[in-house]
Amino acid sequence: MALQTTLKNRMVCQGVGVHTGILSTVTLLPAPEGTGIIFRRTDHPGIAGTIPARFDRVTDTKLGTTIGNVYGVKIHTIEHLMAAIVGCGVTNVIVEIDGAEVPIMDGSAAPFVFLIECAGVVQQSTPQRAIRVREVVRVEDGDKYAELLPGTGFSAELEIAFENCPVIDRQFYAFDLDAPSFKAELARARTFGFKHEVEYLQANGHALGGSLANSIVVDGDRIMNVEGLRYADEFVRHKLLDVVGDMALAGAPLLAQFRGYKTGHALNNQLLRALFARKSAWEAVTLHGRRPALKPAERPMYPGALAAAE
Ligand SMILES: [Zn+2]
Numbered sequence: 482m483a484l485q486t487t488l489k490n491r492m493v494c495q496g497v498g499v500h501t502g503i504l505s506t507v508t509l510l511p512a513p514e515g516t517g518i519i520f521r522r523t524d525h526p527g528i529a530g531t532i533p534a535r536f537d538r539v540t541d542t543k544l545g546t547t548i549g550n551v552y553g554v555k556i557h558t559i560e561h562l563m564a565a566i567v568g569c570g571v572t573n574v575i576v577e578i579d580g581a582e583v584p585i586m587d588g589s590a591a592p593f594v595f596l597i598e599c600a601g602v603v604q605q606s607t608p609q610r611a612i613r614v615r616e617v618v619r620v621e622d623g624d625k626y627a628e629l630l631p632g633t634g635f636s637a638e639l640e641i642a643f644e645n646c647p648v649i650d651r652q653f654y655a656f657d658l659d660a661p662s663f664k665a666e667l668a669r670a671r672t673f674g675f676k677h678e679v680e681y682l683q684a685n686g687h688a689l690g691g692s693l694a695n696s697i698v699v700d701g702d703r704i705m706n707v708e709g710l711r712y713a714d715e716f717v718r719h720k721l722l723d724v725v726g727d728m729a730l731a732g733a734p735l736l737a738q739f740r741g742y743k744t745g746h747a748l749n750n751q752l753l754r755a756l757f758a759r760k761s762a763w764e765a766v767t768l769h770g771r772r773p774a775l776k777p778a779e780r781p782m783y784p785g786a787l788a789a790a791e
Pocket of ligand 1: 560561672719723
């Protein structure tokens with residue numbers, strides 16, 4: 482029987498938002514069974530600042546995944562933190578944040594994995610619930626598509642294609658979600674952008690916190706970051722990291738196989754909306770079998786992260 486999990490200790494990190502450029506502090510807190518993942522804006526006390534991390538709370542998907550509530554309070558760019566939380570096998574956590582955007586850190590999920598490893602993951606006494614996909618659900622946008630098929634755990638395969646960009650070109654990656662695989666294969670893959678797009682976004686008041694310290698920037702046929710890539714196929718791995726984070730908005734682990742071609746946050750969210758709109762396509766089940774949980778890190782994988790146990 483797989484049990485629900487939460488953090489052993491609270492952990493804090495600080496950084497700038499990639500789009501707002503504003504410094505914010507994030508605190509990850511242990512939470513009781515049945516909580517799921519809940520965000521709380523500490524600058525909006527009480528219910529007005531509370532936003533459950535669910536697909537139906539997504540208000541915008543253009544530059545990242547934004548969630549919001551009926552009070553008009555929003556939190557931007559939640560996807561890499563969401564990926565780290567579910568990638569580390571954490572069921573229940575409260576995420577407090579004193580601003581409107583989750584810090585971009587180094588552009589990957591690795592700093593958040595480091596935080597969660599430092600906090601420690603503990604089992605609780607209630608069995609884990611999951612969403613079992615029973616029928617194929619598919620959404621399309623031009624030649625892009627995303628689909629969910631029945632599966633026993635969560636696996637994902639994705640192909641991206643940037644025909645006019647030889648640095649990226651076509652990349653394919655297939656992945657089975659468990660904590661060691663997430664940490665080794667996806668967590669360190671950074672977000673990326675193209676130099677001309679970054680310049681356009683910044684001229685229009687976006688990507689204000691974006692820099693070579695938190696994004697891979699592609700300029701024509703070269704990568705501007707002097708340190709190069711962390712994986713030869715870092716681009717598709719990052720897109721899969723985004724898929725893991727966006728699918729975490731199902732509200733419980735998905736027992737499904739994800740397949741995508743050139744997907745992004747918009748299609749990922751449409752896919753969950755299509756799944757839950759069709760009652761026959763899914764069912765809530767109790768998870769049997771163990772999901773591996775991370776052990777506390779013996780050696781921090783990201784010593785530069787600002788982390789402090791309180
Ligand atoms: Zn991303």
